[in-house]
Amino acid sequence: MSRLSQTWNQHVVKKENKALVLKTIQERAPISRATIANVTGLNKGTVSSLVSELIDEKLIHESGTGKSSGGRRPVMLLLNETAGFTISVDLGVKSILGVLTDLRGNILSEKKIRFSQEDFDEVLALLYQLIDGLKNDAPESEYGIVGIGIGVPGVVTTEGEILLAPNLGWKKVPLQKILFDHYNVPVTVENEANAGAYGEKVYGVGQMSSELIYTSISIGIGVGLILEGKLYKGLRGFSGELGHMTIEKDGADCRCGNQGCWELYASEQALLDQAEEAGFKDTTVDHLIEAADQGDAKAIQLLENVGDYLGVGITNIIHIFNPEQVVVGNTLRQAEKYIMPAIEKRIEKNAIGFNKNDVQLNVAKLKNHSTVMGMAAFNIEKFFTETGNEPIMH
Amino acid sequence: MSRLSQTWNQHVVKKENKALVLKTIQERAPISRATIANVTGLNKGTVSSLVSELIDEKLIHESGTGKSSGGRRPVMLLLNETAGFTISVDLGVKSILGVLTDLRGNILSEKKIRFSQEDFDEVLALLYQLIDGLKNDAPESEYGIVGIGIGVPGVVTTEGEILLAPNLGWKKVPLQKILFDHYNVPVTVENEANAGAYGEKVYGVGQMSSELIYTSISIGIGVGLILEGKLYKGLRGFSGELGHMTIEKDGADCRCGNQGCWELYASEQALLDQAEEAGFKDTTVDHLIEAADQGDAKAIQLLENVGDYLGVGITNIIHIFNPEQVVVGNTLRQAEKYIMPAIEKRIEKNAIGFNKNDVQLNVAKLKNHSTVMGMAAFNIEKFFTETGNEPIMH
DNA sequence: TAAGTTTGTCTAGCGAATAAACAAAGATTA
DNA sequence: TAATCTTTGTTTATTCGCTAGACAAACTTA
Known part of the structure; x- marks a missing residue:
């Protein structure tokens, strides 16, 4: 017979507690054993023993003493970040x-x-x-x-x-x-x-959020879902195909087989196609931003238009997930000066109050390193x- | 200082294991102690002791012996379903x-x-x-x-x-x-x-699925999300407002403040409005189904049209979540004979292959009891x- | 200098799980 | 029918991780 689910025994307890201690050090280093015990709720002795194992494993190390708060000075612990x-x-x-x-x-x-x-x-x-x-x-x-x-x-x-x-x-x-x-x-x-999405959650603008939706706006649109602090992948890993969410029921055919897909209106490709039509020959996003910076009304309008369409899809996201944060990343993020106000305007106008009030709209803090x-x-x-x-x- | 997260000690272990035993009995009753031990991976002695506590608490009870499989006959355990x-x-x-x-x-x-x-x-x-x-x-x-x-x-x-x-x-x-x-x-x-959504997951058509999206199609459209086997509620409980997902960018104004919302095209209200326009005076869903059953082409077309629009939104759902199952419930489910084929046709035509192949489309098994x-x-x-x-x- | 505080270690004890022995009850086979 | 094998369920001894509390070390404060 196959095993249904995890059983809980003392080995699991130890493994989880050790991971908890390590995570606490990761997040709050430099930190003393006493503080870890306070923060985690574990007994001082337990912390001491787990810490000594982690030191043996070279995952953490001591680094001199900290400031006294009226008694013996604490020994500060650091993550051994160069262990690997x-x-x-x-x-x-x-x-x-x-x-x-x-x-x-x-x-x-x-x-x-x-x-x-x-x-x-x-x-x-x-x-x-x-x-x-x-x-x-x-x-x-x-x-x-x-x-x-x-x-x-x-x-x-x-x-x-x-x-x-x-x-x-x-x-x-x-x-x-x-x-x-x-x-x-x-x-x-x-x-x-x-x-x-995970990069922005761990190292970027989403460190305080556990419900975060990351939109990667490049040639196409991809979306990463952080739900309850974890990446959500769907049944087989194919979630987040929001680039192929219909926002125009009888819209243009997409190569994916669907019609009126979001990325046909709000991606880098969409921007470049529209620019071509508007008379920009063989242009790039950088060129368009440059033109906009120099006051080219046509370029500004093109960028704002893409921002508006991004806002339509992001409003959908806000209604679907009730997230804490929506993050705009990848190449089109570079045009933030023009697209973010347009997105905000669309959200302000169209999103339902309850959901709108909960959500922050941000640009990827890690830029092209997300x-x-x-x-x-x-x-x-x-x-x-x-x-x-x-x-x-x- | 506030506690960061759960610490793991033997009390937690016992609580979790007891819950695991109870859940196993819930799902597989009648079941013997020996089988529980096999299925959960817990030791026979542990199971015996937890079972005896559960019996003391009147949550389960013994119910005679089962069939021998070549040795002593097992004592079968049942959930004491009338304990509350x-x-x-x-x-x-x-x-x-x-x-x-x-x-x-x-x-x-x-x-x-x-x-x-x-x-x-x-x-x-x-x-x-x-x-x-x-x-x-x-x-x-x-x-x-x-x-x-x-x-x-x-x-x-x-x-x-x-x-x-x-x-x-x-x-x-x-x-x-x-x-x-x-x-x-x-x-x-x-x-x-x-x-x-949870009703269909636990007692209905979704008992085998852990990624299930339930669409409640009534006057408006509401959606319940079962992700990784649990109800997903978003930051403050407002997730699932997919009725107010834009599927027509410059579509009609919705009372929610948004435009082109799905429920403006695919709900009971939408059906009745369209019926009114088509000449049905003061009609109801029941009347329209009856008319369709008697071969009224206009009624059939109205129902199929709503089904088609439902398919547009459900295709979006399939792209967003990569679910195992999408369930259609609430009042409009009664028109399943007409709307389900229309939904399927739209999915077949528009959904991306990878996501489409994973998903089953079903009608709520519990009907108006979901x-x-x-x-x-x-x-x-x-x-x-x-x-x-x-x-x-x- | 004495008393109080904080940090960290050590020891005894507890409790839950496990393995293994054992008892009970049935099936199988000669 | 008797002897042996199987399966179930309980009991016992052991293990292991956590906890409480004692204790020592190191520092502050009066």
């Missing part, structure tokens, strides 16, 4: 951005490779090159590279297979397996918007929650 | 439907009161009358009435206050507090669609997970 490193990558349509981070998410090295050929094998070669470069930049450490994470612009299963990446022309690429077989360390492959930092957060979290991490031998 | 009862109510726009259920959700008594006056005090008097009637029908039991639950067509906070019930004309009614002060038993007030049964499920779950239930004294 992550390689976190945003695999985009025209470039690959990769970072080497420590276990606090500090970036130690950053590399970017541009490409034009989208053939998978060629891109994979570039990806290996980038990862190898970052790996070389990693200092000696107890645990070495603890995880590799790749954010991709496409539909990714919960098993890390890219089913479809339309703007790369890829289908059915088992990237997680390919990279794991090559590097033999834990590999996470995740949709770019999902990663961006996705890489999200992958870093996935890597780090996986490492810390994995049971029985043993230091590697050198 | 719930009163569960669907407070609608024109009527109140209430049921008395046992702890397995069996209906022992059912009452319905129709009303036309929507004045709160008058409706409250009727509600008291209905609840008192059901209470009188409850047999003597260990725990008596363990909970009262009310599903209402409106916006409900997590604290059980009705902020707005547009079709009743109510604002800011603290119904949970009012009923608790009156009856002094646990009271749950929840949005009608949220309750319907909401009451959802409230019953809430009541029962609350009772079973509450710590230290003590039998009441008679």
Whole structure:
């Protein structure tokens, strides 16, 4: 007979409490054992014993004494952020951005490779090159590279297979397996918007929110859902296809098969198409922003129009989820000066009061690093929650 | 200093394991101690001791022996479903439907009161009358009435206050507090669609699904979200306002302040308005179905048209959530013969393959009882997970 | 200098789960 | 029919993690 669900025994208790202590140190370092006991509600003795195990495992370390508050001075504890490193990558349509981070998410090295050929094998070669470069930049450490994470612009299963990446022309690429077989360390492959959402939640503008919707506005629109503090992926990992939410019932046909999809009106592609029609030849988002900055009324109007359409979809999001925060990220975020007021105006006009009052609208704080930092957060979290991490031998 | 999160000690372990044993009996009764141990992974001795406590608390009882499978015959355990009862109510726009259920959700008594006056005090008097009637029908039991639950067509906070019930004309009614002060038993007030979703999940068509979206199609449209097996309520309880999702960007104004809302095209109200225009005077959904059954092409077309618009919104739902199941419930469900094929056709044509292949479209199995049964499920779950239930004294 | 405070460790004890022995009750087989 | 094997459920001894409280160390305050 198969096991129904988790049973609770003392081993689970210890594992959970140890994770709680580690998380507390992550979030509040420098912190003393006594404060951890107060904050978590655990007994002082328990904290002492768990802390000493974490020190043995090199995940944390002591760092001198803190200030006395009328008695013995506390011994402050710090996360041993250089016990291991992550390689976190945003695999985009025209470039690959990769970072080497420590276990606090500090970036130690950053590399970017541009490409034009989208053939998978060629891109994979570039990806290996980038990862190898970052790996070389990693200092000696107890645990070495603890995880590799790749954010991709496409539909990714919960098993890390890219089913479809339309703007790369890829289908059915088992990237997680390919990279794991090559590097033999834990590999996470995740949709770019999902990663961006988590990045903003952990390191960006959403650190205080547990209900956060991240909209990745680029050539298309992807959406990452943080619900109850966790990424929501749906049955098989395909949630968040809000770019293909109909906002115009008998609207234009979308290549996805649907009609009147949001991204036909509110994406970078939509903006560029409209600009073309308005007489801008072979333009880019940067050019349009530049023109707008110089007072070009046509450019301003184009940007505001896209913002208005973004507002329509975001109003839907607010009604659907009752979120705490909606974050606008990816390339079109660069036009925030023009699109954000337009979005706000639309929300102000159209959203239902109860839901509207709860929600904050923000621009991605991590800018073009939302996705890489999200992958870093996935890597780090996986490492810390994995049971029985043993230091590697050198 | 405030406590950050739950700490794990042996008391928690015991509570969780006891709940696990009880849940296993709920789901698989009649079941023996040995089978529980196998299914849950708990030790035989642990199960024996927890079971004996549950028997002492009168929550379960033994019921003779089962069939031998080559050794000693097992003692079968049953849930003591008559240890207590719930009163569960669907407070609608024109009527109140209430049921008395046992702890397995069996209906022992059912009452319905129709009303036309929507004045709160008058409706409250009727509600008291209905609840008192059901209470009188409850047999003597260990725990008596363990909970009262009310599903209402409106916006409900997590604290059980009705902020707005547009079709009743109510604002800011603290119904949970009012009923608790009156009856002094646990009271749950929840949005009608949220309750319907949970009802279908626990007792209806969704028993096998953990990602289920329930659409309540009545005068307006409400949506209940079951994500990862649990009801998702958003930051303050206002999620699921998909009736006010824009599907026509510059569509008609909705009284909610938004434009082109889904429920302007796909609700009972929309159907009746369109029927009026098409020449049906003062008609009802029942009349239209009857006409359609007799081959009235106009009526058939009206129903199919609403179904098509429902399909547009449900396609959005499929793209947003990647659910396992979408359930169509409430009054318009009665026209399933005409609307379901139209919905399916629209999904078939417009939904993205990956998401489409995962999803099942179903009609609410509990018919007009989805909401009451959802409230019953809430009541029962609350009772079973509450710590230290003590039998009441008679 | 003495008394009070805070930090962190140590020890004894508790309670819940587990493994293993055991008893009870039936099936199977010679 | 008797002997053996199976399955169920209880009992017992053991383990392990947490807790309370004692204690020592280190510091502040009067």
